[in-house]
Amino acid sequence: MKIKKGDNVKILTGKDRGKSGKVVNVDFKSNKATVEGLNIFKKHVRPKRQGEKGEVVQVFRPLAVSNLMIVCPACGKATRIGYAVDKEKKTRICKKCHAPI
Template identity: 40%
Template sequence: MKQTLEKSHKIHVKTGDTVKVIAGNEKGKAGRIVSVLTKSNKVIVEGLNMVTKHNKPTAKTPNGGITQKEAPIHASNVMLVEGSQVVRTGKKTNAEGKLQRYSKKSGELV
């Protein structure tokens, strides 16, 4: 039997970054990244791409109910916000040889 190894992707944004959505239903909106899903190349942005989840009644929640939660957005559909502008990011090595992100627009480290 052949094993399928899932490859984790390098993503240009990190948890805590402020990003702007550039495609999809939430286009133009900005928010902070709550989590990054590297296996599926997606990010969860705080308060954006909300979906409705119907919960069955359980012992913990006897009435069940309907809740709202954030759904993942593909990483290619978000761009990093620096100041008031959206920027592309690149990676370059610093003096110690460690990779760091930088803004391709201003050239400064992010």
């Protein structure tokens, strides 16, 4: 998994294609990431008790990681990630400007 919580990502497919946002949650099991403010779906909640009103809540649906591209904080471009290994420490780097991410 190349994407981490807190990363800025760009969405490549779907209705929010081309938009970017911050990763708020990563699900390693399903290879999906939830991006803040994107891929919003409205969920209708039925009233639980009589007299209560039903509500519409907004839910951020997770997106497949393969449909996301990381946005490099140094050059601001959507990029692929490379790794630089330095004395057993692995650093993620931007493939375009080689800045650590």
